[in-house]
Amino acid sequence: MNYKKVDLEAGLYFVATPIGHARDITLRALDILQSADVLVAEDTRSLRRLMDIHGIALSKRPLISYHDHSTDKTRNRIIDLLRQGKSVAYMSEAGTPLIADPGYELSQDAIKEQFLLTAAPGCSALLPALMLSGLPTDRFLFEGFLPSSKSARRAHLERLRTVTATLVFYESPKRLAAMLQDACETFGDDRQAAFCRELTKKFEEVRRGTLRELCDVANAATPKGECVVLIGKADKAKINETDIESEIEAALKTMSLRDASEAIANAYGLPKRDIYQMALKLAKKE
Numbered sequence: 001m002n003y004k005k006v007d008l009e010a011g012l013y014f015v016a017t018p019i020g021h022a023r024d025i026t027l028r029a030l031d032i033l034q035s036a037d038v039l040v041a042e043d044t045r046s047l048r049r050l051m052d053i054h055g056i057a058l059s060k061r062p063l064i065s066y067h068d069h070s071t072d073k074t075r076n077r078i079i080d081l082l083r084q085g086k087s088v089a090y091m092s093e094a095g096t097p098l099i100a101d102p103g104y105e106l107s108q109d110a111i112k113e114q115f116l117l118t119a120a121p122g123c124s125a126l127l128p129a130l131m132l133s134g135l136p137t138d139r140f141l142f143e144g145f146l147p148s149s150k151s152a153r154r155a156h157l158e159r160l161r162t163v164t165a166t167l168v169f170y171e172s173p174k175r176l177a178a179m180l181q182d183a184c185e186t187f188g189d190d191r192q193a194a195f196c197r198e199l200t201k202k203f204e205e206v207r208r209g210t211l212r213e214l215c216d217v218a219n220a221a222t223p224k225g226e227c228v229v230l231i232g233k234a235d236k237a238k239i240n241e242t243d244i245e246s247e248i249e250a251a252l253k254t255m256s257l258r259d260a261s262e263a264i265a266n267a268y269g270l271p272k273r274d275i276y277q278m279a280l281k282l283a284k285k286e
Contacts, residue, residue, distance in 0.1 A: 003030030003056065008037075008087035011116025012078075014103060015089050016096040017046075019123045020200035022053045029120045030054055036089035038081050040064045042102055043093040066090065068102050075106055082115045096124040100144040100170050125199050126168055129228035132206045133194035136233060139165040146171070146179060153179065157186040167231040173197070176227050177218035183231060184211045192232035198225040244268065248279045257283055 013032050018024040033039070034056050041047035044065050051058065062081075066074055081088055092101035097119075110117050130137050143160070146153045146169055160167055171179050176195065183193070189212035196206045205223070207214055211231070244264065251260035261276040268275075 003027060003034050003054065006031050006035045008032065008035050009116055010082065010085040010087055011118060012082060012106070012110045013087065013089045014097040014107070014117075014119040015091045016120060016122030016124065017050060017091045017094055018200070019094045019125050019128075020198065020204075022050060024123050024200055025050070025054070026120060026122050029122055030056065032089050032120055033091075035087070036061070037086040038062045038064065038078075038088045040066045040078055040088060040090040041093075042067045042091065046093050047091055066102065066106065070102075075109060078106060079109050079113065082110065082113070094123070096122065099124050099126065099142075123200075125170070125196075125226070125228050128199050129194075129196040129230060130166070130168065132196055132199075133166070133230040134208050135166045135192060135194060135230050137166065139233070140168055141165045142168045144170055148175065150178065150182065154182050154186065157182055161186055162234045164233045164235075166233055169229045169231075171195075171227045171229050173223045173225060173227055176223060176229070177215065179229065180211060180215040180218050183229075184215050187211060187231060187234075194230045195223075196228045196230075197223050199228070201225070244270075244275070245278065245282060248275070248282055252279065252283060 013036060015029050015032055016026075017029070033051060033054075039047065039058070039061060041063065044063050047063070048058070064074065064078060066078065078088060090097055090103060090106065092103065095101060097103040098107065107117060126142055130140060141160070141163055146156055169179070183191075189210060191211050192209075193211045193214055194206060194208045195214055195218075196204075198204050203225070207217055247264050247267075248260060251263055255263065257279055258276070261279045262272055264270075264279075265272040265275040
């Protein structure tokens with residue numbers, strides 16, 4: 001066996017589980033599954049299957065279901081077990097707890113009562129999708145699931161239109177075509193993008209191209225499996241030097257030279273040293 005029984009301190013352990021391939025689990029995660037006093041899972045059936053694959057027995061340990069629709073009563077039961085000095089391991093159905101998955105309120109309660117809170121990191125669909133997308137990875141913004149209604153989704157996308165970072169979304173296969181159509185109309189047909197589905201599984205698929213090309217693919221046939229949609233960063237807008245000077249002059253009326261320079265540089269994504277030199281010249285003129 002690749003795991004071992006270890007002595008765990010009392011506390012809450014967030015454990016990442018495979019998003020598809022059962023062997024994409026860390027040895028430390030298996031140690032925790034073997035050793036925790038209490039197991040908590042978003043889907044207890046999925047956890048039982050994973051434990052069976054790796055030969056880990058539940059024995060007489062409590063196995064508690066905790067998900068987005070769980071009541072305060074369930075969360076209070078878990079906190080009571082922590083008060084009793086138990087080691088509690090929590091696993092979402094697939095991937096990393098709290099990353100577009102349940103667990104946030106549970107973590108907040110554990111922090112308030114100053115219980116040990118730690119994580120056994122591992123799988124998440126976010127990073128494999130970034131690696132396979134062919135899009136820039138130096139800066140990215142994870143947005144999770146977009147609103148399901150068209151108007152709310154369009155409004156949310158509009159707020160992201162000028163972000164100079166690769167945008168990452170999780171999306172249901174049933175809503176993929178509608179989401180990509182809204183993205184086309186918001187970002188433009190030619191924006192580079194990708195979508196990944198069934199990551200690490202037998203039918204893993206990655207599609208790359210323009211938003212229009214991907215939209216056509218999704219409209220032709222509804223894909224199966226949860227999808228990750230990635231949209232390339234916006235081009236930096238051409239900045240008029242006169243506009244920058246006007247912004248600096250306005251900022252200098254209420255801020256120090258250094259603070260004004262930093263604020264304008266951050267707002268426009270420009271080097272602070274260059275903006276400081278511009279501000280210095282303007283201040284001398286005045």
